[in-house]
Amino acid sequence: MTDLATRTLGRTGVEVTTLGFGAMELRGAPRGREISDGDLGKLLNTVLDSGITFVDTSIDYGASEERIGKHISHRRNEYFLASKCGCLVGWEPSATEDRGGPHVYDRANITAGVEQSLRRLNTDHLDLLQIHMTPSKKVLEENDTIQVMKDLQKEGKIRFLGMSGTLPNITDHIAMGVFDTFQIPYSCSQREHEDAISQASAAGAGIIIRGGAARGAPSTDNERAHSRNPELKTVFEQAGLDDLLNGDTAMEFVMRFTATHPGMTTNIVGTMNPDHLKANIAAMAKGPLPADVYEEAKRRLAAAGSAPQA
Numbered sequence: 663m664t665d666l667a668t669r670t671l672g673r674t675g676v677e678v679t680t681l682g683f684g685a686m687e688l689r690g691a692p693r694g695r696e697i698s699d700g701d702l703g704k705l706l707n708t709v710l711d712s713g714i715t716f717v718d719t720s721i722d723y724g725a726s727e728e729r730i731g732k733h734i735s736h737r738r739n740e741y742f743l744a745s746k747c748g749c750l751v752g753w754e755p756s757a758t759e760d761r762g763g764p765h766v767y768d769r770a771n772i773t774a775g776v777e778q779s780l781r782r783l784n785t786d787h788l789d790l791l792q793i794h795m796t797p798s799k800k801v802l803e804e805n806d807t808i809q810v811m812k813d814l815q816k817e818g819k820i821r822f823l824g825m826s827g828t829l830p831n832i833t834d835h836i837a838m839g840v841f842d843t844f845q846i847p848y849s850c851s852q853r854e855h856e857d858a859i860s861q862a863s864a865a866g867a868g869i870i871i872r873g874g875a876a877r878g879a880p881s882t883d884n885e886r887a888h889s890r891n892p893e894l895k896t897v898f899e900q901a902g903l904d905d906l907l908n909g910d911t912a913m914e915f916v917m918r919f920t921a922t923h924p925g926m927t928t929n930i931v932g933t934m935n936p937d938h939l940k941a942n943i944a945a946m947a948k949g950p951l952p953a954d955v956y957e958e959a960k961r962r963l964a965a966a967g968s969a970p971q972a
């Protein structure tokens with residue numbers, strides 16, 4: 663166990679650790695990296711042994727749901743389990759295209775998706791069902807998606823309703839007042855949603871941050887992540903933050919910056935590397951940045967092009 667802090671996930675009232683586990687990296691072939699079954703079991707159990715209590719996955723993440731079901735469903739009461747809906751049931755990723763599948767938000771597909779997730783995750787309920795890919799309010803209304811989710815909630819198959827949302831649609835989603843949580847991309851290198859996070863949090867929602875370690879961008883030991891996200895590393899370097907690190911590694915600083923946003927509840931960082939998991943726990947255990955460092959970092963980041971979007 664570690665000293666990871668917890669925060670309340672908005673109006674759900676549930677306490678979760680400020681570091682969560684993003685399980686997209688566990689999707690396997692053809693779109694992800696491979697890992698042996700033994701190493702995977704060790705990694706997922708280490709996540710829980712470390713005290714992390716929030717796990718995020720999706721129908722869209724290949725083998726991720728089944729792997730969670732296989733390796734940690736016997737410890738189901740130790741973690742808050744979040745998956746997604748709208749992903750087309752039966753869609754299979756192609757070996758050549760690095761893109762997700764289509765999304766359909768009607769009753770048949772949402773219900774079939776939840777039933778499939780429950781089977782794959784080897785559980786009788788999801789703690790959180792998040793609408794994937796930020797569809798417009800109009801699409802949600804045309805498909806009666808919220809009512810479908812509420813019906814699943816009444817049946818006990820899901821506990822809370824969430825949105826994986828981005829600008830511009832997230833503004834309408836917040837105003838709808840039906841979502842208990844929002845999953846939002848954010849880091850010091852990608853600050854577009856800084857104000858949306860504040861607005862969603864002020865409306866009472868729990869905030870799940872993705873991209874909050876900038877996909878490993880500023881670290882020195884992750885060439886794969888850098889090649890996927892060169893711009894994240896560039897922004898960090900251009901901001902010239904070295905004198906603000908005060909003993910932190912660049913990755914620690916990035917993760918602490920994310921945790922300093924007062925709206926953040928949990929930062930769901932994905933990793934397949936046990937050493938990175940340890941490092942991420944240590945970074946989050948350091949807590950938020952001092953206020954003066956945070957303000958100065960925001961100023962320099964804005965000058966380097968990373969600023970909130972109205």
Ligand SMILES: NC(=O)c1ccc[n+]([C@@H]2O[C@H](COP(=O)([O-])OP(=O)(O)OC[C@H]3O[C@@H](n4cnc5c(N)ncnc54)[C@H](OP(=O)(O)O)[C@@H]3O)[C@@H](O)[C@H]2O)c1
Pocket residue numbers: 683684685686687718719794795826845871872873874875876877878879881883884886887913930931932933934935937938939941942
């Ligand atoms: N639309 C959506 O709803 C949506 C979209 C994307 C992601 N998500 C969710 O959000 C989670 C997080 O996604 P993400 O985009 O932030 O990234 P991610 O896909 O989880 O990947 C994180 C990357 O950072 C690296 N990394 C992690 N810790 C590190 C460390 N200490 N040092 C160096 N590199 C490190 C990992 O590599 P190693 O394995 O080598 O550590 C990996 O390449 C996903 O797992 C998924 O659950 C949701």
